[in-house]
Amino acid sequence: MNIFNLIRIAFKALQRNKLRAFLTMLGVIIGVAAVIAMVAIGQGSKQSIQSQLSSMGSNMITVLPASNVTGGARLGGSTVNTLTLDDVKALQKQAVNISSISPAATSSGQSIFGAFNWPTTIYGVSPSYLDIRQWELTDGIPFSEDDVRASAKVCLIGQTVVANLFPNGENPIGKIIRFNNLPFQVIGVLVAKGQSSFGQDQDDVILAPYTTVQKRILATIYFRTIYASAINESASDAATDEITTILRKTHRLRTSDENDFQVRTMAELITALSSTSNLLTILLTAIAGISLVIGGIGIMNIMYVSVTERTREIGLRMSIGARGIDILMQFLIEAIMISITGGLIGVALGITAAKLITIFLSWPTLVSESSIILSFAVCAFTGVFFGYYPAQKASRLDPIEALRYE
């Protein structure tokens, strides 16, 4: 008996009971569709968390001066000046895992416009700082490398500064504000960003060329911080190592010396958030997996009923020459056909459901190939696993008794 005959027989047997075959299939359809849709939701939220993180600058690397030991006393990082423009230039030239870099010289002080004043912080940075932080302007233009070279007295101001210096809703662009008595022309306004994950108001800020801040306010050649962004998230570890190596060289540190700087990434934050959404994916998949098992039990139940109901048919088939293996294969193929057809419909339904969820609920979803392959494999396995026992029962019937079964 060849396999095509068996498939034909199984197909015809299912055709004789279309509604029941469909209802049995429904368990598998719902199971597979649930797995695919749930995994898509989990993966989608994971991806959206990751993209939000990278919009927060998750591949941002911060280089700070390290504590240092001078004459036995450890000095805090903020009191040590080790980072200079040479470091920035060396990094720019040599580091391959870094896409942009900006030094930062910061100073706190009072900003004044007309009758209003506000205590804030000025960041002396290079134009690429906006790229690293992924900050954008609502209005105006960013300052340029020319402004940096010229130590131009131009600035970009955050929304908190706008609110406090221009409470009457004037357009700040083009206005001259004063910071520690130094006049700056406002050329751009930053997009509101709210608090950082550490509770700091990210909008309470003035950005100006670092040269201006270094020379005209701080009178220093050192930087408080160097900001850099790795070419992508996965490169941030490589970038960290690279920065360390380069800076140790430019600082002429001997191998026995401690680093006089420290390099930080946001990798821990990413790990924490990813593990949360991974947990979500696992939970959703587990729930969906249970429904797939229930679908499988449904197949077993129906195949069992089917074997009992068709005892005479089995007896007849045996009497006209079907071997045990033929009967076994017939029922097994029926179960597999139910589960595979159900699986295919389930995959289609799951993908559709994921799309609809995105369209109507605007939840991010991501249908992954692995979830399709996995759930399909599981349901094919379900067909074999749950179909085998009833099929084996059928194949072991005694033809004499089966023929007389009422």
Place this chain on the structure above:
Amino acid sequence: MSKKILELQNIKRSFTMGTETVHALRGVSFDVMAGEFVTIMGSSGSGKTTLLNTLGCLDKPSDGVYMLDGVNIGGLSRDELARLRNRKIGFVFQSYNLLPRTSALENVELPLFYNSSVSYEERKQKAINALEAVKLADRLDHTPNQLSGGQQQRVAIARALVNEPVMILADEATGNLDTRTSYEIIALMQELNQVQGKTIVFVTHEPDIAAFSTRTVMLRDGKVVKDTANTNIRSAKEALAALPPADDY
């Protein structure tokens, strides 16, 4: 000299029911030649059904030798018996045993599905030929519930014929039918036997039917009590003609 189709030598079959042993067959011996139409008769409990199961290779004797078309079935496995049933025996049952919601053609094709040497086209052609032989060529696509009892039994006979078996084994094949339809079925059997030379073994408890066969084997208590050739064979066709006209005009 025609060929021996069946050869039974001292067939015994006993079943154990709890502590009791039931001897259904206590040494049955007879041969059936090709072209015979044998009725096996006996009241209930005579071992008729057990003998039928043995003849049909559904059951193996506890003792004795059963040769079917030269093959000793004693040493065969379950699968080999299945193959033998498929190639050598055509079953006709009392309750037809057709697959529901399945066309007559597909029902007749069924035994050929279990014979991998038959191709798709051959299968269909053989099934059509078999249905023509039972005069149902115009009912190929009818499902069993669209056919009368007699027609269903003719589909079952076509199914028994389709694999060109050496023997047709009928089990109370007219038991569910009225007299007229019974005669029609018997007439068909007689025709197959006389015109095509098919060997038929017909198990029944109706003495009426024995008159149409060429030979009668009578069983009682698991033994053959009478084995007689029928000298005066009735023609089922004539019997049919002699019946009063049907009232369903």
